[in-house]
Amino acid sequence: MIPPEMAITLALGLPILGALLIAMSRGVPNLRETFTLLTAVATFGFVASLYPAVINGAQPTLDLWQVLPGVKLSFRVEPLGMVYALVATLLWIPNSLYSIGYMRGNNEKHQTRFYVCFPLAIASAVGIAFAENLFTMFVFYETLTLSTFPLVTHKGNTDAVKSGRIYLGILLTTSVCFQLLALLWIVALQHTGGVSGLDFASGGIFREGLAAGAVTPAVFGLLFFLYIYGIGKAALMPVHRWLPAAMVAPTPVSAFLHAVAVVKAGVFCVIKVTVYVFGVETLREYGQGGWLLYAAGATILIASLIAMFQDNLKKRLAYSTISQLSYVVLGVALLTPISIMAATFHIVAHAFGKITLFFAAGSIYTAAHKTQISQLDGIGRRMPWTMGAFTIGTLSMIGVPPVVGFVSKWFLINGVIESGSLPGGHFDEVFALVVILFSTLLNAGYFLPIVYRAFFRTLSDEDLKHPHGEAPWAIVTALTFTATLTLFFFFWNQPAATLAELVRRAVG
């Protein structure tokens, strides 16, 4: 076995090394893409090698160095971080394959820059996943924003630059004005005994400070608010605008970063700070954070309604992502062990389904050069693999068995039932249930028509003049793989379920 410390180092360092190799092999596309694939596989391998230790209850650590007195860049692998790291590095493999097909199929420019930025984003994602303290998390949160900026603005035209501004503007504003403020406030509290430290700790870091009166419940609640909205990547309304804007990026970026790595970094951080900084019990005890349920519920419903009216396929998927992310936040807001478990599990479930949907959207764009839903009549006959995978993805979003989306919804409803004594009493539970059920209807309402169009309508005359087949094999392989995962995970989701169960125990 690889020593855990080395595995963490390599999981973080390998993508950076890969980026260097990719940059150096700029003239030789085949070599460059080989490096991308090798880095992806190896990085996943090192992350996965930590899995046995983690499910046996170990939490391997790695201290890099002290940046400031008392402030370290350090890592600790715990179950929740493991879930996110596994999902991100696993899906990077099919995405790399997909990128190759997509970037070549569409003759995109500046491909080397594209392939260099990707592993840097992965390294940041792994850094967020394994961060041991709030400082480390913040550092990698920001590097993730910056390393993905060149990917979002890849096309370099006016549209891309404008969207890039929204992307950077919202993500930096929220992280600097809210997250950093809260972080430094906690640093200041540390000196007066308000918190026990910057390190993530089971049960949170505020318990003693609150009990001793070194920090008031109002400040505690305010800090929670600042953190939730400081994590703009979770796309909780009204700080969600960056996500539709980011759709200007090439599809592999939307598929991987804006359905998996970046947005999941957001909801992951929300779960992480709720469980390990503020503490589920502490939040309940002091009656703080009840508003989050309503913010999440509203986001789920409003985003679903907006999705209904989007004709651009990627935009519709983006709003669907916003609404699905808030399922995770809703799970957090219910503040029960099982709902936190549901939230954790949904990170995985949604990732598999959503990456498949984006892969399909990019596949359609590559093969048929279509971006609008209204153009998709009868396309299922020409692109059966793509649209088959798309259908599986939509079923997962709606949460129908036998697709993995059902499992997380199941846990979530269990969480609602178990929550019982929420600060707001029964009204909270009823609201949560209504949101879940009604949003399921809305999901079906904006996804099934696409499937219907693709398979049950006939091709238009215009389309008949422009024959096309499936997308390149690299794309088809990638999306078949993720669609299979989405199906397969319904029956065999043991790794995720085991880790989520460990997270549940850490909460309760």
Place this chain on the structure above:
Amino acid sequence: MIPDQLQHQIPALIVLTPLVLGLITALIGRRGLGWWIAMLASLLVFAGSIQLLIDVMHSGTYTVSYLMGNWPVPYGIEYRIDPLNGGVLCTVALISAAVTLFARRSVASEVSRDRLHFFYAVWLFCQTGLLGITITGDAFNLYVLLEISSLATYTLVAMGKGRDRRALTAAINYLVLGTIGASFILLGIGFLYMVTGTLNMMDMAERLDAIYITWGTAEPQYQKTVLTGFAFLFVGVSLKLALFPLHTWLPNAYTYAPAAVSALLAATATKVGAYISIRFIYTIVGTDAAFRGAIPTHVFIMVSAGMAILLGSYLAIKQDNVKKILAYSSIAQIGYIALGFALDNKNGLTAAVIHIFNHALTKGGMFMALGVVAYRLGNTRLQDLRGLGRKLPVSMGAFTAGGLGLIGVPLTAGFVSKWYLVTGAIEAGRYEMAAIVLVGSLLAVVYVWRVVETIYFGKRDEGAPNVQEAPITMLVPMLLLIGASIYFGVDANTTSWIAEAAAETLLGVQP
């Protein structure tokens, strides 16, 4: 290593080396030799400063005292170095050495050839003044050296006339305001001399303490005189420091000066001004009189600093000349430093001291990157930077990295400053100032990103002249400073050790 005899003389040598070599440069009058002498002087001074700072940090009392001509305190001039001015000294020396290396090609392209030796003589006098102000422990000596550095600075700014004649009006403007500031400082020192009868800073501080004891009683001694003196001093120094709203000389002076001069001034001159403020407020007059006396100066400073941060950044967004963007950004950054020392707690002071160094690295490097643009294109208008990212990848990459530092992205030096500053503001209960600092970072995103977008997404005009990366003597010092600004963001243990020691000695915490 260095012989003991010589090591004891380092404080004097640091000031005398550039002074004497500057005179020699002017007297020899050989055009080619000027730069070599300046480079030699800067390197010697830099080595000496580092040695001195090491001595201070390992001295146990955090102080090294040097008596000029062995005259005992308080009769002679004392050079007194603690972590605060030791740190500022190293900042000035490091920047001077780096910018001198950079200046060789840059200045040759902007200043007429028959004045080159003259330029380097004045260049060395400017350094003499800045280093002297920092190191001296004598209030009047400080004034004299301030005048030396100021006169040299006006001259250096005016040398930019070869490229743009507006340098002359900028220099005159700077001269008038700078002279008013210097006169105020002299008046202030005079008032304090009147009541204490001494010019040695430490002696003055002790005698003022004796006076303050009477302030709570029925017959307060010299209360008005001391406060008037402090008021003069404070306003005078704020002019030198370019603290809002006394900043008006700065944008044009930085914009129209030769590139190397902009880099030197932005990174050192205002920083030395900040040092004088901190020294007078904390060591000499004391915070009891300065902040908690009849005049709540710290509130004035905070208001000024807040305005500087918000308006400076806002005006930076509005500029079309990139040098001016950086100049207005400097006004905002001075606001951060001033806010740090107005907070009157350890984290705030640490932030002020560490930001003096961190911002000097970042801004010095960025002005050098613009120096490269000026060297290749002849000017620094925003529209001329379109698409330069492909033509000057190293310089524009350095500019972008420096810009991230101005914003305060994690793992850059600017983030470390912000870390201490916001923590200090929260600890002082000044939540509104914490918010202003963070909003300031966002405004920095806007003005930095405006340039970055132009550099990387802009299209070069058809038929625009082909440009190449700058010569190596310009790239090396630029990369050195920008590299250091990242290094000290990734590992800030040394800088925060020194800055925290400086804050502790200023606040009277025993080491």
